[in-house]
Amino acid sequence: MSALVEGTWDEARLIAASAFTALSSEKLALANCVGRTLARDATSLVDLPTYATSAMDGYAVSGDGPWKIIGEVKAGLPMKAALHSGEAVGIATGAVIPDGTLGIIRWEVAQVSGQSLSGEVVKDQEIRPPAHECKAGDVLISAGTVLNPAMVGLLAAAGLDLIDVVARPRVALVLLGDEIQHSGIPSDGLVRDALGPQLPGWLSAMGAEVTSTQYISDQLDLVVAALSQACESADIVVTTGGTAQGPRDYLHGALEAINAQILIDTVKVRPGHPMLLARKGASAIFGLPGNPQSAVVALASLGQPVIASQLGQGQKILTTVITASDLTAPADFTRLIIGNLIDGQFRVAPYLGSAMLRGLAHSEGFAVVTKELTAAGESVRWLDLPA
Numbered sequence: 001m002s003a004l005v006e007g008t009w010d011e012a013r014l015i016a017a018s019a020f021t022a023l024s025s026e027k028l029a030l031a032n033c034v035g036r037t038l039a040r041d042a043t044s045l046v047d048l049p050t051y052a053t054s055a056m057d058g059y060a061v062s063g064d065g066p067w068k069i070i071g072e073v074k075a076g077l078p079m080k081a082a083l084h085s086g087e088a089v090g091i092a093t094g095a096v097i098p099d100g101t102l103g104i105i106r107w108e109v110a111q112v113s114g115q116s117l118s119g120e121v122v123k124d125q126e127i128r129p130p131a132h133e134c135k136a137g138d139v140l141i142s143a144g145t146v147l148n149p150a151m152v153g154l155l156a157a158a159g160l161d162l163i164d165v166v167a168r169p170r171v172a173l174v175l176l177g178d179e180i181q182h183s184g185i186p187s188d189g190l191v192r193d194a195l196g197p198q199l200p201g202w203l204s205a206m207g208a209e210v211t212s213t214q215y216i217s218d219q220l221d222l223v224v225a226a227l228s229q230a231c232e233s234a235d236i237v238v239t240t241g242g243t244a245q246g247p248r249d250y251l252h253g254a255l256e257a258i259n260a261q262i263l264i265d266t267v268k269v270r271p272g273h274p275m276l277l278a279r280k281g282a283s284a285i286f287g288l289p290g291n292p293q294s295a296v297v298a299l300a301s302l303g304q305p306v307i308a309s310q311l312g313q314g315q316k317i318l319t320t321v322i323t324a325s326d327l328t329a330p331a332d333f334t335r336l337i338i339g340n341l342i343d344g345q346f347r348v349a350p351y352l353g354s355a356m357l358r359g360l361a362h363s364e365g366f367a368v369v370t371k372e373l374t375a376a377g378e379s380v381r382w383l384d385l386p387a
Helices: 009-018 149-157 199-206 220-233 251-257 292-310
Strands: 004-008 025-029 058-061 067-073 087-091 103-106 111-113 116-118 139-141 162-166 170-176 209-216 236-240 261-270 276-280 283-288 319-323 334-342 345-348 365-369 379-384
Touching: 004 009, 009 261, 009 276, 009 292, 009 334, 058 067, 139 149, 170 199, 170 220, 199 209, 199 236, 199 292, 209 220, 220 236, 220 251, 220 283, 236 292, 251 261, 251 276, 261 292, 283 292, 292 334
Parallel strands: 004 261, 067 087, 170 209, 170 236, 236 283, 261 334, 319 345
Antiparallel strands: 025 162, 058 087, 058 103, 067 116, 111 116, 261 276, 276 283, 319 379, 334 345, 334 365, 365 379
């Protein structure tokens, strides 16, 4: 595959979505699977409900009334014997229906005098039949689905204890630059590291996990060594800075030195233009610009499609929204504008500069603008930030 150089944002997204395949799976206890991606279809091991059960608290009756109340059936304690005509038992919601039951009379409408019960009933009244929700072998959740708590509950009810989920992509951060200060108030021309603290959160929200972080000075040999080491153990390597072609930008030279294949080299998008995607063996390498907002744009633009592929998920289809104000983009470029959806309309956030974080910190996503002028009231695509 030859590199896409100065391609469009949409072209770059398509390449990022198709260049990598799903990682291997692992078995996890069901309770640990919320937020994980299902590796293969999950099928029910039992009929649901497994037994005919009562839909209400009340009385199970057999034959015509009035009925003699002979006992009680609790949830989890089925009645051993069958009901005979003219007999009734108190029954709890979810309890197994005794053999011989005609139907259930709700307790609030039942007429009870001592051990005698009267009331109206029709066949199968208030009875949940077995296999009403699913049969054993039915597919409950399809592969590629991110499991939520309700899905985990469903799989538990269906008898599953261990689930095959796709392994989380392991991410190595290689943060480049001589101007970074890691704590305290910046001084002597240094700037606080704003990407190191936030990238793990973004990557985790996308389904990956950061396993190592290195801070590297702008020296070619150090960048080469860091990338080579990171690619040995990580599914994804994320670099920050050095993606342009300036005298202190060493990422391209380092990628060449480790025989990595560049797939995408700069994209016609603002902010984030000098973003990069490469491959070394099975490892993806994201080259993010050094400016904070540009870096997040690059991660959302190229990182999200790659991570979705590695997790075996379907690719995100962008929705369209109406913009509340005029939006502009440079000629032949896509512009990603941070902002929020308010009352169903896109509203631009303040502080739009590519080196600024304040607007990003209070935004839900980006309007994807491809026309030089998109007037208020027209539609734009919406790329939400992972949460």
